[in-house]
Amino acid sequence: MGARLRRLSPDINAIPVVNQSLFRLNRDVRFSKDKSPYKTNLGIFFWEGPLKKMECPGYYFHLTAKGLMLYTGIYQFTKEQLKEFRQSVIDKKHGATLRKSLAAIGKKRQVHHRRKSLQKDSRRLSR
Secondary structure, three states: OHHHHHHHOOOEEOOOOEOOOEOOOEOOOOOOOOOOOEOOOEEEEEEEOOOOHHHOEEEEEEEEOOEEEEEEEEOOOOHHHHHHHHHHHHOHHHHHHHHHHHHHHHHHOOOOOOHHHHOOOHHHHOO
């Protein structure tokens, strides 16, 4: 699969090792009410970029008994990335392009995002 992804993203990191591209199957039960020793899903992440893997854009595959989900994007912005993203959103040209692209994607595919958790008061962005 990593070789196929390289056609889309030449610098993709596809490392078939636990705690690299493969998320561990054992559950951290120290602070959880659920003491089941293993997760009931498989998570795989391929990322692109020189930063820590969770700060780079990538492809996340989530396999459960109910099906397969694919997520793309970035999990956690660095402070600098977040600043640049916010400026792009409020920029007339880039913001309009982003809204148009998201609307087109939403019409063609089932797209989910955690909008409520990501909303910020736009007045705060310019500060």
